[in-house]
Amino acid sequence: MSELHIFKARKIVTMDPEQPEATHVGVRDGLVVAVGSEKDAAGWGTADTNDIFADKIIVPGFVEGHSHMFAGGIWRFVYVGYQDRVDPQGRRWSGVKSIDAVIERMRGEQEGLEEGVPLIAWGFDPIFLPAPRADRHDFDRVSDTRPIAVLHSNFHVMTVNTPALRLAEYTAETNIEGIVMGEDGEPNGELQEMAVMFPVMRRMNIDIRSLSGDGDGIRDFGKVCNAVGVTTATDLVASLEDSNVALLKNVTSEKAFPIRLVSALNGLQQPPDETVTRARELAPQSTDKLRLGSVKIVTDGSIQGFTARLREPGYYNGAANGIWNIAPDQLNILVDALLRNGIHTHIHVNGDEAIQVAIDAVGASIKRQSADDHRTVLQHCQMADREQFEKMRELGLCANLFANHIYYFGDQHKAITLGPERARKMDGCRTALDHGIPLAIHSDAPITPLAPLVTAWAAAQRQTAGGEILGEEERISAYEALHAITLGPAYTLRMEHEIGSIEPGKRADFAILDASPLDVEQDRIRDITVWGTVLGGVVHRA
Amino acid sequence: MKIASSALPVTIISGYLGAGKTTLVNHLLRHADGRKLMVLVNDFGDLAIDADLIQSDDGDIVTLSNGCVCCSLGSDLFEAFLTVLDRTPKPDHLIIEASGIARPQNIANIARAEPDLHLDGIVTLVDAELIEANLANPQIASALMEQISSADMLLINKSDLVTEQRLQALRHILAEICPGTPALGCKHGAAALDAVLGAYSGAKYDIQATDSADHSEHYVRWSCEATGSFDLDKLKKGLAALPPGVLRFKGIIRPGDGGEPVAIHRVGHRVSLDRMYGPAPPVSHMVAIGLEGQMDPAIVEKTVLRAKQ
Numbered sequence: 143m144s145e146l147h148i149f150k151a152r153k154i155v156t157m158d159p160e161q162p163e164a165t166h167v168g169v170r171d172g173l174v175v176a177v178g179s180e181k182d183a184a185g186w187g188t189a190d191t192n193d194i195f196a197d198k199i200i201v202p203g204f205v206e207g208h209s210h211m212f213a214g215g216i217w218r219f220v221y222v223g224y225q226d227r228v229d230p231q232g233r234r235w236s237g238v239k240s241i242d243a244v245i246e247r248m249r250g251e252q253e254g255l256e257e258g259v260p261l262i263a264w265g266f267d268p269i270f271l272p273a274p275r276a277d278r279h280d281f282d283r284v285s286d287t288r289p290i291a292v293l294h295s296n297f298h299v300m301t302v303n304t305p306a307l308r309l310a311e312y313t314a315e316t317n318i319e320g321i322v323m324g325e326d327g328e329p330n331g332e333l334q335e336m337a338v339m340f341p342v343m344r345r346m347n348i349d350i351r352s353l354s355g356d357g358d359g360i361r362d363f364g365k366v367c368n369a370v371g372v373t374t375a376t377d378l379v380a381s382l383e384d385s386n387v388a389l390l391k392n393v394t395s396e397k398a399f400p401i402r403l404v405s406a407l408n409g410l411q412q413p414p415d416e417t418v419t420r421a422r423e424l425a426p427q428s429t430d431k432l433r434l435g436s437v438k439i440v441t442d443g444s445i446q447g448f449t450a451r452l453r454e455p456g457y458y459n460g461a462a463n464g465i466w467n468i469a470p471d472q473l474n475i476l477v478d479a480l481l482r483n484g485i486h487t488h489i490h491v492n493g494d495e496a497i498q499v500a501i502d503a504v505g506a507s508i509k510r511q512s513a514d515d516h517r518t519v520l521q522h523c524q525m526a527d528r529e530q531f532e533k534m535r536e537l538g539l540c541a542n543l544f545a546n547h548i549y550y551f552g553d554q555h556k557a558i559t560l561g562p563e564r565a566r567k568m569d570g571c572r573t574a575l576d577h578g579i580p581l582a583i584h585s586d587a588p589i590t591p592l593a594p595l596v597t598a599w600a601a602a603q604r605q606t607a608g609g610e611i612l613g614e615e616e617r618i619s620a621y622e623a624l625h626a627i628t629l630g631p632a633y634t635l636r637m638e639h640e641i642g643s644i645e646p647g648k649r650a651d652f653a654i655l656d657a658s659p660l661d662v663e664q665d666r667i668r669d670i671t672v673w674g675t676v677l678g679g680v681v682h683r684a
Numbered sequence: 685m686k687i688a689s690s691a692l693p694v695t696i697i698s699g700y701l702g703a704g705k706t707t708l709v710n711h712l713l714r715h716a717d718g719r720k721l722m723v724l725v726n727d728f729g730d731l732a733i734d735a736d737l738i739q740s741d742d743g744d745i746v747t748l749s750n751g752c753v754c755c756s757l758g759s760d761l762f763e764a765f766l767t768v769l770d771r772t773p774k775p776d777h778l779i780i781e782a783s784g785i786a787r788p789q790n791i792a793n794i795a796r797a798e799p800d801l802h803l804d805g806i807v808t809l810v811d812a813e814l815i816e817a818n819l820a821n822p823q824i825a826s827a828l829m830e831q832i833s834s835a836d837m838l839l840i841n842k843s844d845l846v847t848e849q850r851l852q853a854l855r856h857i858l859a860e861i862c863p864g865t866p867a868l869g870c871k872h873g874a875a876a877l878d879a880v881l882g883a884y885s886g887a888k889y890d891i892q893a894t895d896s897a898d899h900s901e902h903y904v905r906w907s908c909e910a911t912g913s914f915d916l917d918k919l920k921k922g923l924a925a926l927p928p929g930v931l932r933f934k935g936i937i938r939p940g941d942g943g944e945p946v947a948i949h950r951v952g953h954r955v956s957l958d959r960m961y962g963p964a965p966p967v968s969h970m971v972a973i974g975l976e977g978q979m980d981p982a983i984v985e986k987t988v989l990r991a992k993q
Contacts (some may be wrong), residue, residue, distance in 0.1 A: 310797070310798075310799065311799045312797075316797075318793055318796045318797050319789075319793060320793060320797075321797070335790075335793070336762060336794075337790060337791075337793035337794040337796075337797055338793065338797045340762055340765065340794055340797065340798060341797050341798045341799060343762075344766065344769070344798075351760060351763060379759075381758070381759045408759045410759070411756075411758055411759035412756070451823075462826065463826055465785075465787060465827070466785045466823075466824070466827065467785075468783075468785065469700070469701055469783075469784050469785040469824060470823050470824065471701060472701065472784070472785075495823070499823065
């Protein structure tokens with residue numbers, strides 16, 4: 143008989159509607175056996191009782207349904223963002239609120255760095271800082287000999303210093319879209335989009351992909367998750383070559399690795415039939431802590447980057463419509479191949495035109511065959527309207543909405559990208575739930591910080607960084623928000639029978655908190671402190 | 685004799701699904717004429733290289749018996765560029781077969797920005813039968829418009845499948861989208877290598893040599909070697925003013941001050957100058973390719989001589 147461990151807590155929030163609260167949870171072989179009172183748990187036989195959570199709240203481990211592994215490795219660079227963030231070592235980095243503070247932090251990080259070695263920072267968000275916008279001269283103040291690159295929070299723009307510009311041989315005569323010129327007619331150091339960032343990154347050895355390609359990058363991602371109470375997280379999109387899979391298996395199987403990792407294959411890196419074959423090869427290689435076999439397809443771009451595909455009336459500021467990463471005709475073929483072969487599919491769609499094209503692709507495929515419980519997930523799905531949610535329910539689609547956008551980009555969406563009407567409706571969690579859509583909410587980390595309690599808060603409060611309540615009608619309750627970071631995403635990952643709630647037979651995956659999200663004032667949910675997690679009964683202190 | 689080295693030329697082949705990009709790529713590979721071409725095929729497409737050309741295929745990289753190489757772009761365009769730039773021996777020319785919905789400017793900007801690359805040009809294929817219908821589809825129209833408007837050269841593929849009247853109407857539509865850009869008819873992607881990719885450095889032609897071998901168009905070619913030095917600005921302006929029938933001009937020019945040589949290109953109606961590395965050649969060397977009846981070699985030669993210092 144295996145050992146039975148009982149965790150005693152101030153309160154256990156189970157997300158099981160038939161027994162919403164408990165004080166004791168019994169765990170055997172990594173699974174929950176008992177949930178209830180001390181007496182309920184005692185009935186399961188001899189057990190050792192663990193009191194370390196006696197003054198804590200236990201909730202189901204959070205499930206991050208849309209993140210990226212490089213959210214771990216990116217911490218090799220210096221964080222200079224506006225918001226507070228927690229690094230893999232559990233250190234809280236306060237947000238920097240002025241360009242002087244950015245420079246001061248980078249100077250500090252430069253100490254001990256050898257002469258000439260590049261210095262790289264990330265998370266920079268000039269729109270939140272007082273004008274004027276930073277340029278190369280600001281970063282020349284950190285060093286005018288060492289190449290310096292500062293990646294913006296969206297990873298589509300960077301600002302570099304003069305030595306870095308010289309590496310790419312950019313001069314006043316260089317006339318290429320994306321190389322921003324200063325008043326003096328010289329490049330001012332701001333480089334927009336990868337095409338013009340590439341020559342600098344190549345010469346400074348900045349390789350974003352490698353950040354998730356080695357063991358430490360994977361471990362760091364686990365630590366970042368652990369610090370915010372996440373026990374299951376996604377790497378939504380991975381190339382998953384054999385060597386890569388072998389490494390993932392090794393690292394995730396380490397006892398200290400604190401999460402279950404769901405890694406989705408990039409559906410655009412090979413023709414549809416090869417995608418199907420590869421997904422089928424990957425699925426049986428899944429383990430307790432590594433889940434393979436699903437596929438992700440990226441259709442359009444991002445709304446804040448004006449690359450999302452919008453229907454009329456288009457962008458508020460008149461920007462041209464966005465881009466496709468896959469032609470709608472090809473999407474139809476790919477989605478049909480995946481659904482026909484029972485492969486779980488995640489489709490990145492931001493704009494409402496992209497959402498419609500994805501709905502139509504799924505609808506056409508389902509018409510051709512029975513695809514019961516295919517549970518295709520529209521990822522981001524930020525501009526879905528009532529009709530689209532209605533159709534999604536009819537077709538059995540799930541929504542993973544980008545609730546963090548309301549806080550991080552809501553003000554920009556209202557003023558620049560979409561205008562007030564559509565900004566108030568975007569990431570409409572209320573409408574999705576009212577239409578019976580299985581709902582998850584996410585961070586897309588590291589695009590916005592991984593922190594499900596902040597994501598839940600954003601969906602419940604809909605407060606922007608500027609302090610405005612954007613679309614009060616789309617608010618959801620604290621309980622619904624907690625559901626959307628636990629059972630909701632578990633369902634979108636086809637794991638709801640294993641994780642997402644604390645019930646007998648499910649995996650003993652918990653987040654350990656100082657307060658219950660259901661008991662604090664709704665606008666305080668994001669302030670709750672995370673102690674750490676339990677994964678399959680193993681305690682992981684953050 | 686290799687007299688000077690320069691950045692790796694990049695030609696982007698764009699066009700919507702079914703326009704014939706892969707067919708064109710196969711045609712270029714088959715007629716590579718000693719050039720070591722490297723082809724990156726878009727991530728979503730099959731690496732559909734004609735079987736009889738293949739020497740070895742390890743899944744990711746296909747090596748051809750004539751020394752050309754093809755590989756899939758994989759999941760990341762930039763990673764593919766890193767691989768290409770680190771590759772030895774360096775290929776003579778990089779061809780990128782863009783995906784059907786790709787905006788070629790985005791890829792072209794990499795070649796413009798990266799000092800070790802040189803944007804040779806964007807060649808866009810349009811499907812003579814389907815292009816009008818595709819341009820009427822609002823979901824894809826803007827991407828196709830950009831493919832056409834950013835092209836340095838257009839290839840109207842399957843031109844043999846439509847009536848002469850429709851072909852003329854199509855030429856008219858294309859000319860409105862991008863005035864001055866040469867539009868060549870072709871069938872089965874069969875277009876002359878040196879029209880699509882430019883002449884090989886050092887190519888020599890007898891004046892007025894024409895050919896029509898399996899091409900829908902008749903080409904005329906011109907080359908010359910010239911001593912002395914050139915006024916680059918004057919040459920650039922002169923080349924820009926040549927008629928659209930001059931598809932390509934390439935010159936390795938000995939500068940007046942005896943410094944490093946300069947490459948001057950005309951692709952379509954776009955003229956660009958590129959710095960080269962290494963010793964200047966003893967003489968300047970120039971090549972032009974155009975459409976018969978639309979390029980007069982004598983006028984090309986006159987333009988060049990006028991720029992002599």
